[in-house]
Amino acid sequence: MTKPPLTIYLAAPRGFCAGVDRAIKIVEMALSKWGAPVYVRHEIVHNKYVVDDLKAKGAIFVEELSDCPDDRPVIFSAHGVPKSVPQAAQAREMIFVDATCPLVSKVHIEAQRHAENGLQMIMIGHAGHPETIGTMGQLPEGEVLLVETVEDVAKVEVRDPSKLAFVTQTTLSVDDTTDIVAALQARFPAIVGPHKEDICYATTNRQEAVKAMAPKAEAMLVVGAPNSSNSRRLVEVGSRAGCAYSQLVQRASDIDWRALGDIKTLGITAGASAPEVLIEEVIQAFEDRFDVTRELVETAVENVEFKVPRVLREPA
Incomplete structure (x- = not known):
C-alpha cells in the first residue's frame, strides 16, 4: 500500500538552547567529578526524558535543599533560585553548583x-x-x-x-x-525598563520560526513538557500565527492521530529543553504512516555557548 504524502516543516532553531545545554553538562560533569549521587534541587530543566536520563546516571532530584545531605554536592536548576537557597547551602558548608542560565x-x-x-x-x-x-x-x-x-x-x-x-x-x-x-x-510613565530585552534570544528565535512555519502548516506539534513555559508559549504562538491545530506532545506516543486526520502539511518544533532525539522520534512516527518530505524553515542561526562554572573545570 502506498503511503499518503506529507510535507513536514521543521523549525530552525528548535530544541535545546545554550542555557539548557550548559545545565545538563553541569550535572554530567558533577557526576564525573564527585561520583554519584549528586543532588539537584528541582528538575534541572523541564523535560522528563532529560531528567530520567540523568537519574539513570546517578542524579537525585529533590524539591528543597532540606532534602539534601550535607556531604554530597547539590546543583541548582537552570531556572534560578531565591537568594536564600545558596545562603542556606553556604551555612551548611555544602558543595553547590549554580546551573542558573546566565x-x-x-x-x-x-x-x-x-x-x-x-x-x-x-x-x-x-x-x-x-x-x-x-x-x-x-x-x-x-x-x-x-x-x-x-x-x-x-x-x-x-x-x-x-x-x-x-x-x-x-x-x-x-x-x-x-x-x-x-x-x-x-x-507608570516613569517606570524603568531593562537595557536589553529580558526575554531570551532562544525564546524569541523559536517563536519567530513558528510564526514563519504556522501559515504553511495544517497542523503543528511542539515537542516539549507541559510544565515548560517556553514550550507552551510556542503552542500559543502557532495558533495565533494561523495554524488551525497547534498541540504540545512530550513523545511520539502522545500524537492524536484521529485529530490530525489526512493532513498534507505539518509543522514540527520543540521547546528549549526538548532533546533532538525526541523530535526525531516524532518524525519517525510520521514516516511510518506517511511518505514524508522534510523542509527546513530556518529564521535564525544560533551559535551561543555558555561556559560551565570554574569549580567543574578544575580537577577534583
Whole structure:
C-alpha cells in the first residue's frame, strides 16, 4: 500500500538552547567529578526524558535543599533560585553548583541594581514558575510585585509610582509581553525598563520560526513538557500565527492521530529543553504512516555557548 504524502516543516532553531545545554553538562560533569549521587534541587530543566536520563546516571532530584545531605554536592536548576537557597547551602558548608542560565542571572543582577537605586520592581511572569520564584526571591518580600496580564497592571498597588522598574521572565510570549509593557508604561510613565530585552534570544528565535512555519502548516506539534513555559508559549504562538491545530506532545506516543486526520502539511518544533532525539522520534512516527518530505524553515542561526562554572573545570 502506498503511503499518503506529507510535507513536514521543521523549525530552525528548535530544541535545546545554550542555557539548557550548559545545565545538563553541569550535572554530567558533577557526576564525573564527585561520583554519584549528586543532588539537584528541582528538575534541572523541564523535560522528563532529560531528567530520567540523568537519574539513570546517578542524579537525585529533590524539591528543597532540606532534602539534601550535607556531604554530597547539590546543583541548582537552570531556572534560578531565591537568594536564600545558596545562603542556606553556604551555612551548611555544602558543595553547590549554580546551573542558573546566565540570561536568568542577568535578570537577577538587574533586579538587584534597581533595588540599590531605590526602585520597587514589577516582574512580568507566571505565578509559581521556578524562574519567577527565583527572580522574586532575589529581593526582600514586597520589593518585587508580579503581574501576569494587562488586567493585572491596572490593579497592582505600588509604593511610589515615580520609583519603579520592571523585569521579565525570560520564557514568555514576545507578543504578550509587549502589551503588558505598554500597559505598565501607560500607567507608570516613569517606570524603568531593562537595557536589553529580558526575554531570551532562544525564546524569541523559536517563536519567530513558528510564526514563519504556522501559515504553511495544517497542523503543528511542539515537542516539549507541559510544565515548560517556553514550550507552551510556542503552542500559543502557532495558533495565533494561523495554524488551525497547534498541540504540545512530550513523545511520539502522545500524537492524536484521529485529530490530525489526512493532513498534507505539518509543522514540527520543540521547546528549549526538548532533546533532538525526541523530535526525531516524532518524525519517525510520521514516516511510518506517511511518505514524508522534510523542509527546513530556518529564521535564525544560533551559535551561543555558555561556559560551565570554574569549580567543574578544575580537577577534583
